[in-house]
Amino acid sequence: SLPGPLEGRHFDFVVAIDLLDRRNCASLLQNVYEFLNPGGEVLFYESNPWNIVLKLRRSLSGFFGGHDPRSLLGRPQLYELMSEVGFIRVFSVYNDFVYAPLTRRLAWLLRNLSIVLENAPVVRTLAGSILLHAQKPPRLVERPKTSLFAHQQLRRAVSIVIPCHNEKMNIGPLVMRLRDLFDEYIHEIIPVDDNSTDSTAEVIRKLTEADTRIKPVFRSPPNGVGRAIADGYRVATGRYILSMDCDFQHLLPEVRDLFDAAVNGYDVVVGSRFSRHSVLLNYPFQKIIANRGFHLLARLVLLRRFRDLTNNLKLMRREVVEKLELMEPGFAVNAEIGLQPLLMGYSIQEVPISWINRTPDMGASSFRLMRVGSGYWRVLYRLWVKCTFGVGAYKSLAFGKGVRHTRRAQDAAPH
Structure with a gap:
């Protein structure tokens, strides 16, 4: 008792x-x-x-x-x-x-x-x-700072690109938590304000005053998360570039798995929401069906094996980023960033990550399935045209040979 x-x-x-x-x-x-x-x-x-x-x-x-x-x-x-x-x-x-x-x-x-x-x-x-x-109350409490730095070869090597649209409640806690956990990895943090209509820009400016490594980008119209990510990539100068969304603050300790994979020599590391070791809580069911349907068709069309390459949580060598052809203005840019490196022959590892839907105190996501879905199919069609005929919007991409699948961490069947 x-x-x-x-x-x-x-x-x-x-x-x-x-x-x-x-x-x-x-x-x-x-x-x-x-x-x-x-x-x-x-x-x-x-x-x-x-x-x-x-x-x-x-x-x-x-x-x-x-x-x-x-x-x-x-x-x-x-x-x-x-x-x-x-x-x-x-x-x-x-x-x-x-x-x-x-x-x-x-x-x-x-x-x-x-x-x-x-x-x-x-x-x-x-x-x-x-x-x-x-x-237990209070809601806000200061936690002890714990560094998860483990790899000297990545010291001050990582540029972190964070697209922001009306994220005044999230960008501050996210940046502070990144510094607490991964300060030694950080070369720079690049929050990209995508024409927010709330006070996101003001919050970012205050963060900049506290740390010179925070190098914001303030975009002009037209809006679009794809445009925001592309703008962030263009100004990033680190040897590695990590991209993530603003609502990942509660699961940041899992990012260390991406760094572990990078030091093992992988060119691209992707946080997979659909690994057998992933945890999804309150994930919208229609998004699960759309995601799994897209990846199934993409595997069949592109003749490659992978599980989840459209998540924005990705760590890439800068030379990979420099060769991407990003054309989608919206969320479908995540499909471009995920699939193009695989077709270009770069080594990719998928690591399990969790996903928890936004709580009321985190605001609302700008993702709308019906509005952005067509962009994903457009990306897949363009990649198929390039793979099959060598022409189209992605014709300048240099597709490689030999790499037919991603490496999936901790996914072997038990005996």
């Missing part, structure tokens, strides 16, 4: 599995709340009472005289309880369709399907677990 041996101790994080029960959850949550330092966070994985396999097990157990004593809580009840105890920024999602009695190999094979099901309307309510995250 709590607090027990934990009496008087305090923590920044508490992680628990199957801790909460309808009969004891109020007192347990109150104890956990008291354990936390101000600004501390909790992460719970609780069994989902609506899970079909769990229901079947309980029925079979009851038939043979057994009994599951737990009185599980559903997602709405868990969310309400966390709020009543005093937690803020409560985040609750259904998670995981890969669980016993699946064998280890079957779990590996079905991991990607699980990503889809976890984000599918209605179906996700049958997942195995409920993932619950919350924070």
